[in-house]
Amino acid sequence: MSALQMATAGIALAGAAVFAAGVISILVAVQRRPYSPELAPVKGSPARGVLWAFTLGMLPLAKESARIHWVAYLRGIVFHIGIFVGAAYLVATPWLAQIPEPLRLWLAALFAVGAILGLAGFGIRLAEPTMRLLSTPDDYFALALTTLFMASAAISAYATDYLPAFWAISGITMAYAPFGKLRHFIYFFYVRIFLGLVFGRRAVLE
């Protein structure tokens, strides 16, 4: 391992440590907030509600909004798939040499599409007046980090010499995630679970 690889691997590991500590502290903070469980007798099924919230309730076809904003919706889905696959790819990078080249090239293509969609995110955010008005520096910085994350993933999957760049950017992204907008991924699970529990119990989602 070269000195550059050692240094950037160190950045990635440090970022991962901050990320883990940050996620744990968020989870602790959430659990410390009050929680009022539903106490009325069930009419529907909370379990089926939670299942719905993570399956049928997420399908674009179930939402009028997804039909109206299908470009933004599709962009969001592919962008997030790119990020999740990118995270898995990051974990696998120490064994990058063992990943078959065709698979690496497919991954590079996916990440490149993700990066392009990240750039498109700037266009959408700047073009729509309400979004522009409500966007904070954190919004743009988080988008820039994730776009760079996928761009560097794409380049490193295509040409493994650039792996240090991907590690460095990954480290910075992970270190920032618990503090800004990127932490929404933790709350996503809470929101969907509450949605399923509350409205499933009330038989709204039958």
Next chain:
Amino acid sequence: MTTTTISEKDKMTLAREMLGKLVDRRVLAALEVCVRCGICTESCHYYRSNPKTEHTPYYRAEQVRRVYRQFMDPVGRAFPRWFGAKPTADETLSKLAETAFATCTLCHRCTFECPFGVETAEIMRVMRSVATATGYGPEMLIEIAGAAIAKEENADLFRDIFLDQVKELEKEVQDALGSSKARIPVEQKGARLLYVPLAGAHTIVPQAIIFNAAKESWTLSMFDTANYAVFLGDAARSKRIAQRIIKEAETLKVKEMIITECGHGYTAMRWEVPKWFGKPLSFGLRNIIEVLDEYIRDGVIHVNPTTNGEPVTYHDSCNLGRKGGLLEEPRRVIRAVVGDFREMTPNRLHSYCCGAGSGLVATPEWTDIRLEAGKLKAEQIRQTGARIVVTSCDNCRHQCGELSEHYNLGTTVTSISELTAKALV
């Protein structure tokens, strides 16, 4: 809006304390998960009727979120400009109160259109609580909530007047059924059902006709189911108003409480009250529509749909349907008692709010806003070609009536109970 004499500093302290108390896990998740993608924009009836930034769900929620970042989020406090935390002053609270009370009916439609499921209505509910506590609650809602409490405090004073009125209504029931034995029982110990109406004969007479036709063991509540403190987000007063009916049901030892066709009254009693008191109710609780559905299904009453021959459409009350889970029961009853039933599009979970929800109908200063927000509902009604709009919420009923006049729909508005009573054979 009312403003009390609390100093600005005290208001900020109070607002901070209220947020600290009311931002529970569910609200915290709703505050934190939004990425301001704007996909929810057209899901709001306010925006569809008047497309402007202030009418988008994410704009509204973001205004509260910025206060939350200032008061409760350590990162937001440390870097306010970076994360959009907003210094909060008296003026901010006043504006937020107007946003929460006048431009959001807490209908929850945007939640189901959001890719994440952000509960903007829950954020607005918390904002209403903060606004009420800091003296920015709408005066009319405060007065109505206060009147409900005063009625309990002076129950003996109201009792005789109420019983006289019930006697008059009993005659109407006897005439309708052609039977002098028909009764509207009040304070009947050991009755199976305690029926809780609203103020107004239309929530007593048709139901009494049906209960008598079904030979039901029932008794009429001395109180009504409306709980306007719920709209204020005022937990203490909400509990007091609900407590009146709970006490009555427990004293009369009824098996079940039946709530009339009232969206917020039903949803509050059925789903929220157990949380307020930290325990389930000691008796069953259903809506009158569920009882009608059961009567028709079990052949307890018999109905003739040709009696209601005109085209009818159904408006889903957000409280009863999307928030209360009564989506199919009303439709089964309507199909049984009506000859020509026409659905609005979209309906059920995706139904549009009529614009009157969460207290707007009772607040005269927002009449124009309410009627404008109802434009989409008016269009939906017009497209069905129905002559009668049926709805199972009194606030929706009032609004649909006004929408008919305002947008020249030429429709009349009625309830499921009234249609059912008319269809009895």
